[in-house]
Amino acid sequence: MTPRFLVFAIACLMVLIAAEAAVAQEERKNVSQCQAIAQSIPQATFASVTGPAPIVGAGATGQSVTLTYIGHSTFLIETPGGVTIATDYSGWYSPPHVPMVVTMNRAHSSHYTLATDPGIQHVLHGWSDVPGERAKVNLVVGDTYIRNVTTDIRGGFGAPQTDGNSIFIFEIAGLCIGHLGHLHYELTEAHYAEIGRLDVVMVPVDGGLTMGSDSMSRVIKRLRASLILPMHQPRPLQSFLSMFGPDFDISYAPTNTITVSLGTLPKKPLIYVAKGMQ
Structure with a gap:
């Protein structure tokens, strides 16, 4: 040689x-720390976290995340590191600036688009175009880790479409933030295990196109998030809120924006109704 x-x-x-x-x-x-924490503590209550949870790009867990309700099922998430994310993005309800990341679900055209702005760096579909496969999102963008948990949706004539919807989970600054998408069926124990801990959850409210208020409230109670952000349809909001008793606080926000950190999560679960949902 x-x-x-x-x-x-x-x-x-x-x-x-x-x-x-x-x-x-x-x-x-x-690696999802939110999921790992949930699976390592049997029968735990995940309503709030008092200590720091190390996650991808967490930085200081005292850092804050800003969530702005844009409309329908679109929230703009702004991270301490400058990452911007628009959920269930269709272009109908657009943030003031082109986001870096968009997530989509295909139950209705108000939750996705196939014509995205070229300035969007990451377009994440909550469904797979390959028959028999499910969407798999496992992405780090700056200080944010994004993953998904797929669920079935009702297709034509009410027939289920397997894995047609994704619950997107964003792990930012120690927080576990979930967006339920266009959820059509109550979650199974396998779903809850895959989701893990959620501190903040964005929940679709409409009383029928997704699930009825009773079914959706059961999902929210089971997820045990500290902060619940209703979205989708304002009309059935009161029916949804009536499903929650004294164990939950309800607040009507003066604006569409809320800023939250791991240290400022409410001790008691709070349903925080953005101005645009009132």
């Missing part, structure tokens, strides 16, 4: 090792 060939072989080996290390590092980085 000539010295030149030996140097070349060593260089190739080093490149291969570096590539494998980068993949391994990415796999280690893309």
